[in-house]
Amino acid sequence: MSTSEPRRALNFDNINPHVKAAQYAVRGELAVRSEEYRAKLAKGEGKELPFDKIIAANIGNPQQLDQKPITFFRQVASLLENPLLLEHEDVLVNSLGYKSDVIARAQKLLKEVKSVGAYSQSQGAPAIRESVAAFIERRDGYPASPADVYLSNGASSGVNTLLHVICAKPETGVLVPIPQYPLYTATLAVLNARCVPYYLEESRAWGTDLKGIRDSYDQAIAAGTDVKAIAVINPGNPTGASLAAADIKAVLQFAAEKKLVVLADEVYQTNVFIGEFISFKKALRDLQKEAPGTYDDIELASLHSVSKGMVGECGHRGGYFELIGFDPQVVAEIYKFISIQLCPPVLGQCIVEVMVNPPKEGEPSYELYRKEYDGIFNGLKERAYALFDAFKQMEGVECQTPAGSMYLFPTITLPPKAIAQAEKEGRKPDEFYCFRMLDATGICVVAGSGFGQKEGTLHFRTTFLAPGTEWTGRIVQFHREFMEEFGE
Amino acid sequence: MSTSEPRRALNFDNINPHVKAAQYAVRGELAVRSEEYRAKLAKGEGKELPFDKIIAANIGNPQQLDQKPITFFRQVASLLENPLLLEHEDVLVNSLGYKSDVIARAQKLLKEVKSVGAYSQSQGAPAIRESVAAFIERRDGYPASPADVYLSNGASSGVNTLLHVICAKPETGVLVPIPQYPLYTATLAVLNARCVPYYLEESRAWGTDLKGIRDSYDQAIAAGTDVKAIAVINPGNPTGASLAAADIKAVLQFAAEKKLVVLADEVYQTNVFIGEFISFKKALRDLQKEAPGTYDDIELASLHSVSKGMVGECGHRGGYFELIGFDPQVVAEIYKFISIQLCPPVLGQCIVEVMVNPPKEGEPSYELYRKEYDGIFNGLKERAYALFDAFKQMEGVECQTPAGSMYLFPTITLPPKAIAQAEKEGRKPDEFYCFRMLDATGICVVAGSGFGQKEGTLHFRTTFLAPGTEWTGRIVQFHREFMEEFGE
Numbered sequence: 001m002s003t004s005e006p007r008r009a010l011n012f013d014n015i016n017p018h019v020k021a022a023q024y025a026v027r028g029e030l031a032v033r034s035e036e037y038r039a040k041l042a043k044g045e046g047k048e049l050p051f052d053k054i055i056a057a058n059i060g061n062p063q064q065l066d067q068k069p070i071t072f073f074r075q076v077a078s079l080l081e082n083p084l085l086l087e088h089e090d091v092l093v094n095s096l097g098y099k100s101d102v103i104a105r106a107q108k109l110l111k112e113v114k115s116v117g118a119y120s121q122s123q124g125a126p127a128i129r130e131s132v133a134a135f136i137e138r139r140d141g142y143p144a145s146p147a148d149v150y151l152s153n154g155a156s157s158g159v160n161t162l163l164h165v166i167c168a169k170p171e172t173g174v175l176v177p178i179p180q181y182p183l184y185t186a187t188l189a190v191l192n193a194r195c196v197p198y199y200l201e202e203s204r205a206w207g208t209d210l211k212g213i214r215d216s217y218d219q220a221i222a223a224g225t226d227v228k229a230i231a232v233i234n235p236g237n238p239t240g241a242s243l244a245a246a247d248i249k250a251v252l253q254f255a256a257e258k259k260l261v262v263l264a265d266e267v268y269q270t271n272v273f274i275g276e277f278i279s280f281k282k283a284l285r286d287l288q289k290e291a292p293g294t295y296d297d298i299e300l301a302s303l304h305s306v307s308k309g310m311v312g313e314c315g316h317r318g319g320y321f322e323l324i325g326f327d328p329q330v331v332a333e334i335y336k337f338i339s340i341q342l343c344p345p346v347l348g349q350c351i352v353e354v355m356v357n358p359p360k361e362g363e364p365s366y367e368l369y370r371k372e373y374d375g376i377f378n379g380l381k382e383r384a385y386a387l388f389d390a391f392k393q394m395e396g397v398e399c400q401t402p403a404g405s406m407y408l409f410p411t412i413t414l415p416p417k418a419i420a421q422a423e424k425e426g427r428k429p430d431e432f433y434c435f436r437m438l439d440a441t442g443i444c445v446v447a448g449s450g451f452g453q454k455e456g457t458l459h460f461r462t463t464f465l466a467p468g469t470e471w472t473g474r475i476v477q478f479h480r481e482f483m484e485e486f487g488e
Numbered sequence: 489m490s491t492s493e494p495r496r497a498l499n500f501d502n503i504n505p506h507v508k509a510a511q512y513a514v515r516g517e518l519a520v521r522s523e524e525y526r527a528k529l530a531k532g533e534g535k536e537l538p539f540d541k542i543i544a545a546n547i548g549n550p551q552q553l554d555q556k557p558i559t560f561f562r563q564v565a566s567l568l569e570n571p572l573l574l575e576h577e578d579v580l581v582n583s584l585g586y587k588s589d590v591i592a593r594a595q596k597l598l599k600e601v602k603s604v605g606a607y608s609q610s611q612g613a614p615a616i617r618e619s620v621a622a623f624i625e626r627r628d629g630y631p632a633s634p635a636d637v638y639l640s641n642g643a644s645s646g647v648n649t650l651l652h653v654i655c656a657k658p659e660t661g662v663l664v665p666i667p668q669y670p671l672y673t674a675t676l677a678v679l680n681a682r683c684v685p686y687y688l689e690e691s692r693a694w695g696t697d698l699k700g701i702r703d704s705y706d707q708a709i710a711a712g713t714d715v716k717a718i719a720v721i722n723p724g725n726p727t728g729a730s731l732a733a734a735d736i737k738a739v740l741q742f743a744a745e746k747k748l749v750v751l752a753d754e755v756y757q758t759n760v761f762i763g764e765f766i767s768f769k770k771a772l773r774d775l776q777k778e779a780p781g782t783y784d785d786i787e788l789a790s791l792h793s794v795s796k797g798m799v800g801e802c803g804h805r806g807g808y809f810e811l812i813g814f815d816p817q818v819v820a821e822i823y824k825f826i827s828i829q830l831c832p833p834v835l836g837q838c839i840v841e842v843m844v845n846p847p848k849e850g851e852p853s854y855e856l857y858r859k860e861y862d863g864i865f866n867g868l869k870e871r872a873y874a875l876f877d878a879f880k881q882m883e884g885v886e887c888q889t890p891a892g893s894m895y896l897f898p899t900i901t902l903p904p905k906a907i908a909q910a911e912k913e914g915r916k917p918d919e920f921y922c923f924r925m926l927d928a929t930g931i932c933v934v935a936g937s938g939f940g941q942k943e944g945t946l947h948f949r950t951t952f953l954a955p956g957t958e959w960t961g962r963i964v965q966f967h968r969e970f971m972e973e974f975g976e
Binding site: 091229317333337 | 495496497498499500502503504505507508510512514515516523527547549550551552557559562563565566567568569570571572573576579583584601602603604605606607608609610614641642644645648652653654655656671674675678716717747748749785787800801802803804805813814815817818821824825827828829830831832833834835836
């Protein structure tokens with residue numbers, strides 16, 4: 001049988017198989033369909049749809065869902081973009097309500113970066129890295145050095161950088177929590193390295209389970225995997241968990257025992273409703289103090305971002321990672337790798353600076369900053385609990401108490417008829433459920449299978465960013481109708 | 489012989505060998521030393537240095553070298569950052585000199601993106617892609633579709649994306665011009681794919697040489713390389729060349745013959761001093777019109793950026809690529825790949841919009857825009873020729889007439905004693921020369937070996953962005969002293 005010569009250089013069969021293997025459901029088919037609905041509604045079409053707007057609960061995108069930016073941050077940014085405004089200080093102050101600390105901050109940052117239109121050092125502008133180091137010191141009570149801070153393009157590019165350096169061969173493995181934010185599995189797939197999954201304990205508020213981690217590690221080693229790192233997301237995405245001190249300590253001790261790099265994804269560090277956030281850096285320094293000499297060689301990379309928290313500036317793509325305990329020759333390769341892409345967006349770097357160094361008590365912009373920050377925090381917490389309460393009313397749905405981050409990740413139990421219908425349509429059951437929800441309500445969530453889940457369980461992830469409670473009611477109603485349609 | 493157990497998970501010997509193999513001299517050791525000098529001088533130290541400032545001529549970073557941003561762009565950006573300013577239109581207009589078209593543009597962009605702090609679609613905000621498509625249509629006289637436009641994080645991330653999808657296996661090869669901007673070789677190294685070098689013709693104003701391309705291709709095929717693409721940088725980096733229509737056509741015909749993806753790096757498209765810029769897209773459409781049916785299947789990716797031209801907003805990391813003729817299944821994989829990093833910086837996307845859709849004649853901001861744009865263009869051209877004239881005075885230095893981009897790439901002929909001294913210090917001769925120049929003048933350029941050059945030739949790349957002519961004189965003086973020191 002002859003096959004016809006392909007017409008093009010590239011086709012599905014000859015492109016990079018590792019790119020093809022990557023999966024990233026957060027912006028997958030469900031999200032694409034929701035965008036199609038949105039475009040239709042925006043054009044005044046879609047009268048046949050049973051909803052009149054789209055709620056993008058699939059992604060932590062606060063300002064798309066009406067979260068207002070912090071005024072101080074954006075006033076500073078406006079001056080960075082147009083420094084000529086600084087020649088009109090009287091107008092800024094008297095007519096536009098800019099406070100003196102806004103002007104001073106813009107002047108300080110401009111002195112450092114010269115222009116937000118100029119490349120910075122690849123690692124990020126030195127004075128901004130100094131602010132980050134000072135923030136880490138205040139947060140943890142331990143020293144931090146600007147030389148160890150790497151500004152990044154959101155936290156995602158930081159994860160990409162670190163995994164690029166770690167993944168040396170197809171046998172390299174990285175322990176990844178399941179469920180997880182799929183950046184990790186997708187990047188490991190692109191790098192043709194192995195994801196070594198360890199399951200979080202849903203029954204224990206999605207905490208880490210050391211026995212489970214140990215078993216996964218042992219199995220991977222037995223399968224010939226060279227396990228080099230463990231990723232932890234705290235507070236959890238998609239789980240909404242906030243890890244206990246003992247869990248963090250156990251992970252660090254395990255990493256020391258097995259000589260693993262710890263990748264601590266801490267982008268939700270200010271989104272904590274229960275207990276307090278403990279950074280891996282602080283926990284590591286505490287451990288080192290408790291048992292001098294024992295934990296000196298742990299390699300920790302801790303990541304943070306302007307995208308989440310009460311900042312919510314994800315469109316600005318700002319973030320950083322701090323490297324602790326890495327070999328200088330490895331650090332040099334990390335530097336070279338990031339330099340190929342020149343530098344992170346300089347305005348995003350400046351947003352990092354104002355995030356880690358916000359107005360202090362007594363400063364002119366403090367009061368408004370505090371009010372805005374607390375308002376966002378309380379609003380998120382209220383909405384998390386309202387959604388949690390709604391889930392309690394839903395048959396076959398169980399959800400852990402909201403503890404942190406921007407998500408809830410309820411378990412759903414679907415009737416056999418629904419599962420059969422999903423199979424008939426060639427979809428996973430939780431995907432089938434989420435498509436039905438989107439088609440019925442305009443609310444876009446992500447199926448649990450996009451994050452990984454224990455065999456035989458089903459979930460979905462939703463943000464609790466959307467304002468109001470009307471949409472929560474729509475989920476409850478949809479679920480009732482779904483269960484009526486497919487129940488016995 | 490026993491070796492001691494390594495203390496850490498990662499060391500130079502066990503990290504990703506492909507990251508280690510990548511070389512990126514633009515921000516390499518010379519740049520690092522120049523930053524050390526800069527930091528020293530900034531602290532008021534370094535009295536022993538024979539210069540009092542650093543001129544970073546190693547990288548096209550216009551605003552670091554005092555190029556002023558275009559006022560219209562930055563006024564719009566300031567309103568995007570602080571939309572509350574739009575509530576004070578009278579103050580903006582009467583006290584701050586903002587024109588009505590600035591306000592209208594900011595309103596239009598905000599309507600599209602909602603907030604520059606929100607994620608956009610992974611491909612970029614739809615209305616901004618529409619502006620890009622309209623720009624391409626005006627530029628080329630052929631249709632363009634927003635669906636084919638992908639906004640990116642500078643052009644660099646676009647190259648990274650495209651090479652990720654193309655490079656399927658270690659035998660995959662990409663034809664890369666030599667000398668080249670080292671993004672290409674560095675990314676191919678990280679992807680463990682093969683760079684297939686083809687030499688540009690220095691004697692013919694650094695034009696492409698079809699025979700050379702063909703020979704390189706044939707040699708690569710003979711060596712078992714699966715050549716999938718050809719990269720062309722026009723106007724040239726580091727060469728400063730501006731390709732002739734015949735050269736472009738020849739590359740396209742060759743690509744059609746051998747079924748190669750064409751990667752057209754056109755970020756310097758407005759930096760043209762001799763002749764006019766012809767886009768690969770236009771040349772392709774012309775060819776398709778001349779010989780219907782013959783060139784229908786060519787896959788072309790054309791890249792552009794806000795970093796260069798008269799815009800110079802590299803710190804904002806904005807760019808785009810247009811895909812022509814790609815298989816839809818391949819396009820879907822490109823979309824998925826970029827979605828893993830969520831979206832390019834949204835303000836960078838907005839800078840792309842104002843770049844491709846600047847004030848038009850008759851609009852309130854036009855006059856100033858035109859004046860600023862022409863001023864930058866003429867300044868660059870003048871400085872290019874001033875530097876070119878300076879090189880003429882230098883013994884053993886030969887340079888092609890400046891034609892485009894932001895660089896000159898002169899040949900240098902060094903005395904045997906200098907070459908011997910370089911070898912003694914463990915450096916390539918051109919690197920040795922560049923370090924000497926930096927140490928003597930504070931001017932940082934990049935050695936030709938960082939871009940690739942024909943065996944037995946030596947070059948350096950310098951931008952002509954730095955204002956004034958005093959620094960040019962310093963290069964001439966340094967060169968004279970260098971030749972005196974090492975001459976016979």
